[in-house]
Each structure stands twice: as structure tokens, then as C-alpha cells.
Amino acid sequence: MTTNPGKNVQYLADYRPYPFVLSATRMRFALAATDTRVRTELSLAPRDPEWSEDLVLDGGKAVRLLSLTIDGEAPDPAHVTRDGETLTVAAAALPRHPFLLETEVGIDPSANTAFEGLYISNGMFCTQCEAEGFRHITFYPDRPDVMATFHVTIDSDLPVLLSNGNPVGQSQGRAEWHDPWPKPSYLFALVAGDLVAVSDSFATRSGRQVALNVWVRPGDQDRAGFAMESLIKSMKWDEDVYGREYDLDVFNIVAVDDFNMGAMENKGLNIFNSKLVLASPETATDGDYERIEAVIAHEYFHNWTGNRITCRDWFQLCLKEGLTVFRDQQFTSDMRSAAVKRIEDVQALRARQFREDQGPLAHPPRPDRYEEINNFYTATVYEKGAEVIGMLKRLVGDDGYRRALDLYFDRHDGDAATIEDWLKVFEDATGRDLAQFKRWYTDAGTPRLTMTEDWRPGEAGGTLTLTFSQQTPPTPGQPEKPSRVVPVAVGLIGPNGDEVTPTQVLELTEASQTFAFEGLGARPVVSALRGFSAPVMLSRDLDDATRAFLLAHDTDPFARWESGRDLALSALTAAAQGQATGGNYVQAIGRLIADDAADPAFRALCLNLPGEEEIATRLSTGGITPDPDAIHAARESLARQIAETHLDLLARIYQDMTVAGPYRPDAADTARRSLRNAVLALLTRIDGGERAEVLFGVAGNMTERMAALTALLRRGRGQAELAALHDQFADNRLVMDKWFAVQPMAAPPAQAAQIARDLATRRDFDWKNPNRFRALLGGLSANHAGFHAADGSGYDFTADWLLRMDPVNPQIAARMSTAFETWTRYDAGRRAKALAALERIASTKGLSRNTREMVSRMIA
Ligand code: ZN
Numbered sequence: 001m002t003t004n005p006g007k008n009v010q011y012l013a014d015y016r017p018y019p020f021v022l023s024a025t026r027m028r029f030a031l032a033a034t035d036t037r038v039r040t041e042l043s044l045a046p047r048d049p050e051w052s053e054d055l056v057l058d059g060g061k062a063v064r065l066l067s068l069t070i071d072g073e074a075p076d077p078a079h080v081t082r083d084g085e086t087l088t089v090a091a092a093a094l095p096r097h098p099f100l101l102e103t104e105v106g107i108d109p110s111a112n113t114a115f116e117g118l119y120i121s122n123g124m125f126c127t128q129c130e131a132e133g134f135r136h137i138t139f140y141p142d143r144p145d146v147m148a149t150f151h152v153t154i155d156s157d158l159p160v161l162l163s164n165g166n167p168v169g170q171s172q173g174r175a176e177w178h179d180p181w182p183k184p185s186y187l188f189a190l191v192a193g194d195l196v197a198v199s200d201s202f203a204t205r206s207g208r209q210v211a212l213n214v215w216v217r218p219g220d221q222d223r224a225g226f227a228m229e230s231l232i233k234s235m236k237w238d239e240d241v242y243g244r245e246y247d248l249d250v251f252n253i254v255a256v257d258d259f260n261m262g263a264m265e266n267k268g269l270n271i272f273n274s275k276l277v278l279a280s281p282e283t284a285t286d287g288d289y290e291r292i293e294a295v296i297a298h299e300y301f302h303n304w305t306g307n308r309i310t311c312r313d314w315f316q317l318c319l320k321e322g323l324t325v326f327r328d329q330q331f332t333s334d335m336r337s338a339a340v341k342r343i344e345d346v347q348a349l350r351a352r353q354f355r356e357d358q359g360p361l362a363h364p365p366r367p368d369r370y371e372e373i374n375n376f377y378t379a380t381v382y383e384k385g386a387e388v389i390g391m392l393k394r395l396v397g398d399d400g401y402r403r404a405l406d407l408y409f410d411r412h413d414g415d416a417a418t419i420e421d422w423l424k425v426f427e428d429a430t431g432r433d434l435a436q437f438k439r440w441y442t443d444a445g446t447p448r449l450t451m452t453e454d455w456r457p458g459e460a461g462g463t464l465t466l467t468f469s470q471q472t473p474p475t476p477g478q479p480e481k482p483s484r485v486v487p488v489a490v491g492l493i494g495p496n497g498d499e500v501t502p503t504q505v506l507e508l509t510e511a512s513q514t515f516a517f518e519g520l521g522a523r524p525v526v527s528a529l530r531g532f533s534a535p536v537m538l539s540r541d542l543d544d545a546t547r548a549f550l551l552a553h554d555t556d557p558f559a560r561w562e563s564g565r566d567l568a569l570s571a572l573t574a575a576a577q578g579q580a581t582g583g584n585y586v587q588a589i590g591r592l593i594a595d596d597a598a599d600p601a602f603r604a605l606c607l608n609l610p611g612e613e614e615i616a617t618r619l620s621t622g623g624i625t626p627d628p629d630a631i632h633a634a635r636e637s638l639a640r641q642i643a644e645t646h647l648d649l650l651a652r653i654y655q656d657m658t659v660a661g662p663y664r665p666d667a668a669d670t671a672r673r674s675l676r677n678a679v680l681a682l683l684t685r686i687d688g689g690e691r692a693e694v695l696f697g698v699a700g701n702m703t704e705r706m707a708a709l710t711a712l713l714r715r716g717r718g719q720a721e722l723a724a725l726h727d728q729f730a731d732n733r734l735v736m737d738k739w740f741a742v743q744p745m746a747a748p749p750a751q752a753a754q755i756a757r758d759l760a761t762r763r764d765f766d767w768k769n770p771n772r773f774r775a776l777l778g779g780l781s782a783n784h785a786g787f788h789a790a791d792g793s794g795y796d797f798t799a800d801w802l803l804r805m806d807p808v809n810p811q812i813a814a815r816m817s818t819a820f821e822t823w824t825r826y827d828a829g830r831r832a833k834a835l836a837a838l839e840r841i842a843s844t845k846g847l848s849r850n851t852r853e854m855v856s857r858m859i860a
Helices: 225-242 288-299 312-334 338-358 379-412 418-431 544-553 557-576 581-595 600-607 612-621 628-645 648-655 667-683 690-698 701-713 717-727 732-745 748-762 770-781 792-806 812-820 828-842 849-859
Strands: 020-030 038-046 057-060 064-070 079-083 086-089 099-107 119-122 124-129 147-157 161-164 166-171 174-183 190-193 196-203 209-218 250-256 269-273 448-456 461-473 488-491 499-508 513-519 525-528 537-540
Touching: 020 600, 064 086, 064 147, 064 209, 064 690, 079 732, 086 250, 099 488, 099 849, 124 250, 124 269, 147 190, 147 849, 161 174, 166 196, 174 667, 190 628, 196 225, 209 225, 225 288, 225 312, 225 748, 250 288, 250 792, 269 288, 288 513, 288 667, 288 701, 312 338, 312 379, 312 418, 338 379, 338 600, 379 418, 379 499, 448 525, 461 488, 461 499, 488 513, 488 544, 488 849, 499 513, 525 537, 525 544, 537 628, 544 557, 544 581, 557 600, 557 612, 581 600, 581 628, 581 648, 600 667, 612 628, 628 648, 628 667, 628 748, 648 667, 667 690, 701 732, 732 748, 732 770, 748 770, 770 792, 812 828, 812 849, 828 849
Parallel strands: 020 147, 209 250, 250 269, 448 537
Antiparallel strands: 020 038, 038 099, 057 086, 064 099, 079 086, 119 124, 124 190, 147 174, 161 190, 166 174, 196 209, 448 461, 461 513, 488 499, 488 525
């Protein structure tokens, strides 16, 4: 094996400040597709004039140095050294006082297929600098704790020329931008292209008039309105809830077709993957609309949590990402249904973060080492980072949280901060000691909680004693896990279904701890981990009857949903091991969905069975090797049982949930469609596809058409519908991405890898486009039994394409390699095939640092 652990490892413990202070950066771009010239002036000063240090600037291999001067003079060439990743000016050539360093470089955006730095997408110049892309544009101290004001001049004949900050000059072929807020290089952005804007404006509460633009390609304007509405809501919400105002005269958003991630919070110039901007009823689903609203908000919220207060180093990534995800989750719960949002977030956390935590890629929200920072934009840093803040808020209360955040903005505005700074504001604002809480940031792994109950009746009322124990399994590099503080929200429900003790937060701090509830009339049923008050796995002995009782009576929507989930999972895991059936779940779910007074979105969430991946996780948590084919069969059979048992009820709901009138992506209509589509998936198992075919034909919106198509494909039908969709939308990239993704995803598992292979030979499989590549490979890995086909076909297909992508776009290859992250939990036959695929990747010469790190961690 060709792994080099240790070679490029960066350690948190090695942090030291940059030895120079950079106050101002001026840049001039002469844009040209193959030979762009960049002149950069850096106003530098030694941090400590007593010391003499070399000046080390970052700069990627493809940056050609054309000239360099210090205070206008070229230094002795012997004092300037260039290696593949840096440019060093020896201390001997540097003044001990403030000086101006000027460079000119040449770069080739047309050759940039990795989409990091300055590149071209559909004829448009754009940049991506987080985390370390700026060093592919010019020589620079490319690290987040070096912050400067930027003045940028762009020379180009393209009609729209954008950068950060405020526009300060515009003439034929030239634009000038000034950003007065000191920022690190990763927040730099430049866009130049033939673009059109959807425009609006926003008056901040202190009266600043902000011009808002969403820039898209000509022809896409009619699909940018929803993004603009979402932006305005976000700006208002951040003022109302966090007291945060926008701080420039313009806010620009640009949609780009080739983009490695979702979107990027560059100061005053957010750049978005076009799939998170463009939406029309005919082309985007309800889920797309909800994501667009949330991501527009997320990037906007970064203006304070990320930009005004940034990160000292990349180990602190969750300082900005965890907090900004937490804020966008709060925003969505305010805009839509808080209960539905919480359940959706927990589902996503379990599917992505718990999965990550269980395997070889487990790491803490604040890692203390990495080889390639781009590999740490993970569910743990983002989603678990947000959960940790949710716990903190629960522990200090809403008022304490508000005071702590006010203090954070006050104390750290303009800083590059750390997790220690963040925790300190909570300690100072609330007086609480957070030493033990900090383990949530530094320790990896999902704690396992066990809860047992002891009931003692008595004359003055009975006593219920709850005993909790916690234990966290080892993760790579962390064999021992001390106890953490875990907030467990608990409520008690009487035998008649009334709540007898409203929600209380129990604070677990020990490995094992008891809590007593006294003076109770009769033995209550415990509703535990309400609102999913901590990102843990809770196990308790509960029979199906009690679960069904909680599903019927719990007042906490998350806990109520969770009871239904547990019922379904116990039926499914039993069936996947060849035991009994899911009668209890089938009965309970029938009662729940028949309740017309309940929120349709909630009913849909309860009716959707846990996915195969989640069943596999549940099994392996219990020490059982998951069999993907048996899991698939068990899930299919339970779905069929529900459909057969409740056929009439489902048919009635399908009629009742028809949404009349023009399409609206709001919470109410989305809820009705989600229930109707969940029901359709079940009915399609019985009606031969009749309803789905009709719906696909008459539906004017993509939500219903995709639901119908997916239901049909899962039953081995839908070919005519696929062809129709292709005919209608061959020119629409975003719809075609869905078309590529749904086929391997919804295919019968035995055919999934072959379907993916066939699709990959098509001329319109534009694989260098990250969305298209992700659609196909991600579609296959979303098909659990298909990706894990016993013959290894899913693994081989994926490895072939990762190897093809790696030299072109290492970030995308490395990220998609996580399809393998659970490989160790399967049977010996599958393990051998997965390992062979991973070793084939690892032994490939010239593999990128990104993919090498991922693969070597997975086979370590
Ligand atoms: Zn973010």
C-alpha cells in the first residue's frame, strides 16, 4: 500500500501567528481565458520589528511569477525562492519597517478543472477560494487569521464585473471595487461574465439602503425570484432575531453551473451552485425550494458568523459552520414548521453524521489534525457542530444564549476566533463552567445512552427513578472517551394519555446517574430525549404497545415521531434477520394517518419507512452484520403489508390531499404533497402504476412528477416517463441531473450498477461538471443494496470513476469516496471486494493529497 501518513499532516497544536501584519491588499486583474495577469500590492509590516523572519507566501504550482518588488525595487534573486507550494523572500531582503510588496503573476483559468481559484464556467470567470484556493490566484499569506481590506480592479470586455465590497468605479472595460471590512483571502471573490440580474433593495433597520442582485445567465431570470425573496427574508430575520444588520451598499449573489459545493459566503458577493438559486415549479421540487431558502439564508448569515467574526485557523471551521447551520435551522423553523424541520434535521444527522461517526472517518467537530482541509467539510463539522450549539442553548437557556451571542459579537467583531473564545463568552455571560461541555468539540463518536426505569408505588404517591448510563465507543486515535455533559429532555405521560410532568432537562455528567420523580399518582410512561435534545443514541427497553401509546399521545412532536420510527425499525430489523412481521407498526401507523386533524407533513414523516441505510446502521449498532439484500426485502415487504392493510384509507388520503390552485412552495402545500406522494409510493405497489402514470402526465410541477417517476422506477416501470422527461428538458442541466440521479437510485438493486455504467457512456454524461458526476455516483450510492451488491459491481464502478475524476477535480473525487465509509460493517465477502476497490485507488500513482488522505483513513 502506498500511504504516507504523517507526511503532510497539519496539527492544531502547531499554531503560531503569521510573523507579518498585512493591512491592505490592492489587486488588478487583466482577465484572459488562458493568460490572466494579476498584479498584487501587499502593505506589510513585521509583527515584531525585533525579530527577523523570512516572508513565506503561499502560491500553487500553476502560478507563474513574472515580477516581484519590495518598496519598488527588485530584491537580489538569491533571496527569493520558489517551491511547488510557496514563495519565500529571505529576511535579509526585507525592511524592518512597513513595506510594500508588489507581484505580478500569470495564471490560466481555462486549464482549471479543479474549480479552485479562478476558473471558467460556461464562458464566465469566477472564483472559489475557501479553503485554500486564493493561493492559485496570487502569492499571498493564504490563511484565515491574516485579514486585510481589499481594493480590486478588473479589466475585461465582459459586461458584468464583480468583486467584494462596494463598487467605486465603473467604465468601459473596467470595474473597481473596495471592501472596507478586513477579511481573509478565503472570502475573496471575482466574477466576470455576460450575466443578467434580478434586482431588488432592502432598507436596514438603521436606514442603510442596500441594492440586491441575483445574477444569472440570460434566460434564467424567471427562475431567480424565489432566491431573491429568500434573501430578503433572511436579512430581516437576522435583524429581528440576532440584531445583526448588513454592512455594505450592495449584496450580490451569482449562480454558477460548475461549483464543487453548495454555495460560498464571499463578502458581499455570494457565489452559488446554480441548483441552489434557480427554481421554477416545472423544474424544481418542494425539497429544492426548501433547500434554496435555507442555503440563501445560510450564506447570508455568514456575513456575521464567518465574515465579521472569522476563524483563526481551519481547525476552528465548526466555529463558523456549526453556528451558521444552527442559525439557518432556526430560520427555517421560523419560516415553516418547527416540528417538521427538527425531524428532518435529525433524519439527516443520523443518515450522514452518525454514519460518519461509526466508521473509519470519524472525527470530532474540531479536529486537531488534517492533511487536506477540504476533506473536513463534513457532516460532523457542519451538522454535529450545529447540534452542539443546540445543546449549549438548552443548557444555558434562551436568555443565556442571547446574552452570550451579544457578547460574542461585541467582543470578537473583526477577530479571527477560536472555539475557546466561543465557549468563554458563554462562561462569561452565564457563569457556567463549560470545561466538560468542551468535550463535545474535541471528542469524536456518538455517545450511547441507556435508560432504565424503576417504579415504587407509595402512599404519598409513587416514585419513578430513571437511571442513565453513557458510553462512547472508540474512534480513530481516541480509544478512551470520558463522560460528557448530556442534556436529556424528559416528560412524563399518565396512563390516560395526559402529560403529568412537562418537559424537564436532566443533565447527565457522570458515566451513570439517577433522577427521581416523586409524588406520582400512577406509573407514567416516559417520553425521553424530547426534541432530540442531544446527538446520542438512546436505548431503552420498550415494548411495542408502549411505543404505540407514545406515538398516539406524546406531546413532543419529535419524540412522538421517534416512537413510530422505533416501531418501524424494530419490525424491519427483525424481518431483516428472518423473524416475525410488523403487525404492531402497521396497525399504529394506520391510526395515525387516519387522523385528518394532524399535520399532513407529520403524517408523511411517520409513514415514510426508515431507509435501508438507517436499518443497516441500527443493526450494526446492535452488533449484527447487516445483509443489504435482506434489508431491502424486509423493507419492501413491510411497505407492501402497509399498502394491502390500509388500501382504502390510502386511496382516500390520495384523493383528499390533492392540492388545488397554482403551485406554491410554502409549508402548507408542501405538506399536502409530501403526504400524497408518500401514499402514492405505497399505492403504486398495488395498482400496477396506474395512479403514478396519470399523475406524471397531468402534474404541472416537478415535485409530483419526480414522485411519480420514482415510484414507477422502483417497480421496474417508468421507461416512457423517463423518455418524456428527457425530451422535454434535455437543455435544462438541473433537471437532467435529476434524470441521471433517479435511475440508479430507484433501480432494482441487482441492476443498479449496470444502469449507472450505461448512463456513464452517454454523451450528455458531462462528468467534469460536479453536479452531473454527483448525480450519477451519488444516485448509485443512495441505492444501499445496489451500491453494496454482493458481486462488487457497485464498488468497482465507483472506484473506476473516482480514479478518473481524481486528476481532474480532486475535491470531488475525495468527497464522493465517502460512499465507502461504512465498508467495514458488512460481511467478509463484501469487505474483501470493497477493500480491493479501495486498495486499487490507494495504489494508483499520482493520486491527489485529497483522495489519498481519504482512502488511507478508510483502510487504516
Ligand atoms: Zn457555511
